[in-house]
Amino acid sequence: MSIMVVLVLVVSAVGVYILLREEEPQALMMATTTSTQDSGLLEYILPDFEEKNNAKVEVIAVGSGQALELGKRGDVDVLLVHSPASEKQFVADGYGESRTLVMYNQFVIVGPEADPAGTRQAHNATDAFARIKDNGTAGTTKFVSRADNSGTHSKELTFWSYLGFNKTQVQAFDESWYKQAGQGMGAVLDMCEQMDAYTLSDDATYYSRVADNLIPHLNMTSGGGSDLFNQYSVIPVNATMWPHINHTLALDFLSWITSNETQDLIASYVKYGHQLFFPNTPGYVPHTTSLATIEAMLRLASVHDEELMNLEDMARCWSIHG
Amino acid sequence: MADLFSYDVLQVTLLSLYVSGCATMLGSSIGIPLGALVGLKEFGGKGAVKTITYTMYGFPPVISGLVIYYLFSRSGPFGSLGLLFTPTAMIFAETLLVIPLTAGVTITAVTEIDKSIKDTIRAVGATPRQCVLTVMREAWVGLVMAAMIGFGRAIAEVGAAYMVGGNIFGETRVLTTAIMMETRMGHFGYALGLGVVLIMVAGAVFMFLRYLQEKELL
Amino acid sequence: MTVAVELRNVDKRYGDVAAVRNVSFVAETGHVFGVLGPSGAGKSTLLRMIDLLESPDRGEVLLRSRNVSADARDAHLIRERIGMVLQKPVVLNRSVANNLAYSMSIRGWDEKEIAKRVAQELKRLGLEGRARKNARTLSGGEMQRLSFSRATVYSPDLLLLDEFAANLDPRNVVLLEDMVRSYLAEDSNRAVVLVTHNIFQAKRLCHRIALMWDGEIIEVADRRKFFENPDDERTAAFVRGDIAF
Numbered sequence: 001m002s003i004m005v006v007l008v009l010v011v012s013a014v015g016v017y018i019l020l021r022e023e024e025p026q027a028l029m030m031a032t033t034t035s036t037q038d039s040g041l042l043e044y045i046l047p048d049f050e051e052k053n054n055a056k057v058e059v060i061a062v063g064s065g066q067a068l069e070l071g072k073r074g075d076v077d078v079l080l081v082h083s084p085a086s087e088k089q090f091v092a093d094g095y096g097e098s099r100t101l102v103m104y105n106q107f108v109i110v111g112p113e114a115d116p117a118g119t120r121q122a123h124n125a126t127d128a129f130a131r132i133k134d135n136g137t138a139g140t141t142k143f144v145s146r147a148d149n150s151g152t153h154s155k156e157l158t159f160w161s162y163l164g165f166n167k168t169q170v171q172a173f174d175e176s177w178y179k180q181a182g183q184g185m186g187a188v189l190d191m192c193e194q195m196d197a198y199t200l201s202d203d204a205t206y207y208s209r210v211a212d213n214l215i216p217h218l219n220m221t222s223g224g225g226s227d228l229f230n231q232y233s234v235i236p237v238n239a240t241m242w243p244h245i246n247h248t249l250a251l252d253f254l255s256w257i258t259s260n261e262t263q264d265l266i267a268s269y270v271k272y273g274h275q276l277f278f279p280n281t282p283g284y285v286p287h288t289t290s291l292a293t294i295e296a297m298l299r300l301a302s303v304h305d306e307e308l309m310n311l312e313d314m315a316r317c318w319s320i321h322g
Numbered sequence: 323m324a325d326l327f328s329y330d331v332l333q334v335t336l337l338s339l340y341v342s343g344c345a346t347m348l349g350s351s352i353g354i355p356l357g358a359l360v361g362l363k364e365f366g367g368k369g370a371v372k373t374i375t376y377t378m379y380g381f382p383p384v385i386s387g388l389v390i391y392y393l394f395s396r397s398g399p400f401g402s403l404g405l406l407f408t409p410t411a412m413i414f415a416e417t418l419l420v421i422p423l424t425a426g427v428t429i430t431a432v433t434e435i436d437k438s439i440k441d442t443i444r445a446v447g448a449t450p451r452q453c454v455l456t457v458m459r460e461a462w463v464g465l466v467m468a469a470m471i472g473f474g475r476a477i478a479e480v481g482a483a484y485m486v487g488g489n490i491f492g493e494t495r496v497l498t499t500a501i502m503m504e505t506r507m508g509h510f511g512y513a514l515g516l517g518v519v520l521i522m523v524a525g526a527v528f529m530f531l532r533y534l535q536e537k538e539l540l
Numbered sequence: 541m542t543v544a545v546e547l548r549n550v551d552k553r554y555g556d557v558a559a560v561r562n563v564s565f566v567a568e569t570g571h572v573f574g575v576l577g578p579s580g581a582g583k584s585t586l587l588r589m590i591d592l593l594e595s596p597d598r599g600e601v602l603l604r605s606r607n608v609s610a611d612a613r614d615a616h617l618i619r620e621r622i623g624m625v626l627q628k629p630v631v632l633n634r635s636v637a638n639n640l641a642y643s644m645s646i647r648g649w650d651e652k653e654i655a656k657r658v659a660q661e662l663k664r665l666g667l668e669g670r671a672r673k674n675a676r677t678l679s680g681g682e683m684q685r686l687s688f689s690r691a692t693v694y695s696p697d698l699l700l701l702d703e704f705a706a707n708l709d710p711r712n713v714v715l716l717e718d719m720v721r722s723y724l725a726e727d728s729n730r731a732v733v734l735v736t737h738n739i740f741q742a743k744r745l746c747h748r749i750a751l752m753w754d755g756e757i758i759e760v761a762d763r764r765k766f767f768e769n770p771d772d773e774r775t776a777a778f779v780r781g782d783i784a785f
Contacts, residue, residue: 003539011343014336015409028408038507060407061503074396075406114508186508205508212508242396244404345582442630444589445700446643446691447620460633 026055028249031076033151035185037061039105039276040203044269044274049256055249063184065149071095072236074242078250079235080152080257087233096235102257102268103279104231107155108206108223110189110215116141119198119221128222130196136177142197144188147171147180150190151230156200162281189215200228207272232260232277260284326515334516337409338496341483342476344413349420352467356421357428357468358458362440372429378422387482390415394486400518407488412496415482422470427471431464432457466540469530477524497523506529509534542604544569544698544731545590550599552585559585560596561755567748572725572732574746576739576778583735587700590733592626601757603698619646623691627703629683631675636667639675639686643694661689664719681712688719699723701734705741717745739779743767751775 036042036057036082060067064083074097080102081087090096092218109119109128117135135207137144143301146153160170169181177321180198181188185205192199203223209215222228234254239247256262263279269320270276279286325331334434360371392398394406394414405411435457458465480498487494489503497520502515534540545567552560559582567573575583588594589601592610600607608618632639640658662668665685670678675686684704692699701720704711724730734740742749743763750760751774759772770776777783 003534008347011347015340015344034503034506038503056492057491058407058488058490060490062488073398074401130469184506212510214508214510244396244402271422303488436628436630438626438630439632440627441588441593442624442687442736444593444616445619445622445624446694447616447644448646449616452646456632456642462633489712 029076031067031070032080034061040146080230103277104234105230106203107228111221112196125227126162144179144199326510345416345476346473353421357425361429361432375426384481386418387485404420410487416476424472427468429463435481546602550596561748570733571747572740574749575735578751622698623696624700625704637671699732
């Protein structure tokens with residue numbers, strides 16, 4: 001019996017230690033998506049914020065839908081997500097105080113090396129999707145969808161909508177070629193590897209899978225077009241609705257992530273030999289000499305759903321880098 | 323593989339032990355006495371209660387996570403306690419899973435104690451309360467087993483732990499949620515390594531308990 | 541000579557089976573009252589009703605002329621005055637000494653008194669050397685004698701024995717029967733009800749014997765009469781050994 005007492009004491013001691021150790025002066029609860037966390041960007045840039053503000057950012061990485069839900073319920077202080085349509089609704093409904101563009105990364109269309117649908121010859125992403133569908137219904141290829149209301153899934157649905165299919169119709173696509181996975185990006189890429197199928201992926205997850213040599217039979221068949229940009233925004237949760245929120249710190253976070261310095265920092269994040277994120281907060285003027293940044297920004301000729309940069313900023317940018 | 327011997331993994335492992343240990347103790351201290359009472363007392367609906375208990379073995383853990391989430395979310399009844407995304411919430415979620423398991427194993431353990439022992443205890447003049455306590459003592463090996471099974475359940479829990487904990491680095495990241503994240507990122511080898519760590523740690527706990535049993539300290 | 545136990549017109553059914561049918565008898569202090577009969581005749585059920593583990597469907601159980609019920613709040617207090625030994629040795633998973641102490645410690649008896657009595661019993665059983673050992677390590681005969689001691693160590697007035705020496709070797713049977721005699725000799729206020737299917741044991745131990753058959757009492761008589769000159773034909777046949785159990 002005395003052993004039980006000892007065990008209880010030990011466990012309690014460890015517990016007290018753990019709980020006490022975590023008594024930080026300030027904590028900012030941030031909801032973001034799993035793909036954002038998995039890209040490694042946050043580990044790269046957040047320490048800067050934490051130092052400057054003597055705070056700790058507690059990152060909760062879940063699916064887009066769940067992140068917005070956490071915001072609605074006041075369980076987090078700020079959101080960093082990439083689901084423009086849902087975000088706009090979120091702010092319109094009053095759950096979010098404001099929505100500020102932060103950066104974008106890119107989607108890519110990934111498929112079998114042999115590219116049976118001929119997406120490499122497509123004019124743009126929408127055309128690529130049309131080809132995939134034609135081949136799918138003909139039985140010569142397959143497509144795996146995230147089917148989980150994530151940002152990537154929303155983007156996929158956008159392309160189908162340009163081809164004239166609403167969500168219900170998409171979900172009714174024939175199962176023989178259109179697979180609704182309901183899983184994360186990594187898992188979906190693995191499925192494509194196994195099934196020789198196409199999918200829409202974010203670049204970071206794709207490069208990561210390639211680096212780990214997990215998808216040797218897949219290739220990026222389409223990418224780089226502005227129609228494949230994935231816009232991130234930061235949204236502080238409505239502090240009037242949830243008084244307990246660390247509103248000041250959330251606003252500090254907003255001003256930090258949109259500051260020129262941090263935007264440069266984001267641009268400097270390189271993984272798998274690529275710059276993954278392209279800062280584009282309004283008013284940002286790149287100080288870095290990253291040609292890729294400038295090129296990417298200049299590729300915003302026809303943007304379907306988002307203004308990535310206004311003309312003034314574009315001009316300013318052009319003038320700095322000659 | 324050397325990454326497995328890092329301070330991060332140590333921290334995550336200790337938190338796993340803390341959360342699961344607390345959940346086991348809390349869950350067992352509720353589940354075992356409950357199981358003993360259900361197993362030993364006659365009452366209307368006893369069969370139904372037993373069936374429900376055993377059915378709860380298959381209770382989806384992620385639902386336990388959802389329940390705790392709703393209770394402790396800011397929008398929820400206990401939101402003002404600010405317990406969401408803390409180890410405490412994870413302990414509650416895992417406790418919900420440990421209770422039916424320990425209760426069920428205890429029911430079986432006390433039922434199996436020979437009727438002649440139960441009769442003799444009564445015959446000797448034990449009060450109903452003393453009868454229950456004495457039978458529990460006779461079934462002690464089974465009760466320890468109940469707690470050990472409960473611990474196994476708790477330390478392997480991932481869905482509920484992720485949902486109410488948030489897998490926050492340095493706060494609520496435990497071995498199982500870390501494995502889930504690493505797998506998601508495609509680091510299969512590392513995830514497997516963490517899995518091995520988890521099994522070895524759980525094994526060490528069980529070996530320690532067995533040792534105590536052998537030395538008759540447990 | 542007082543009445544220790546009396547049963548009046550007791551019935552007990554289990555489902556379709558009438559285990560006990562209209563049973564009446566009187567057991568007196570200072571004596572061993574035997575209930576003899578084949579297994580399954582309902583004898584164990586009688587003992588369980590006397591020990592207030594179960595209630596009769598009909599009829600009364602009187603202990604020292606007091607009507608008692610198994611459902612009574614103070615049933616366990618009444619059981620404190622009764623000791624029971626079953627056919628199977630019942631030992632708790634603890635030391636020999638703690639087994640003996642159990643019946644007294646659950647009642648909060650004085651530690652010193654408990655230790656004294658435990659020491660006495662250990663001596664009587666010849667198990668002093670193994671006092672600290674787990675009781676499950678004893679042999680079958682030793683365990684049964686331990687069970688007997690545990691049942692009598694707190695000085696109950698009434699001792700109920702349910703085939704207590706069945707399946708034991710002759711030596712242990714003798715030891716146990718001697719323990720019964722010692723028990724009675726210590727206090728004239730005590731009584732024993734012995735249930736058995738062993739005719740010879742009944743002859744050795746019992747002062748008065750009832751023959752039970754199929755739930756009914758066929759005949760009750762003093763030992764001498766029972767064996768030499770019974771009223772009932774079946775008793776005579778039974779005693780002759782014509783009817784095998």
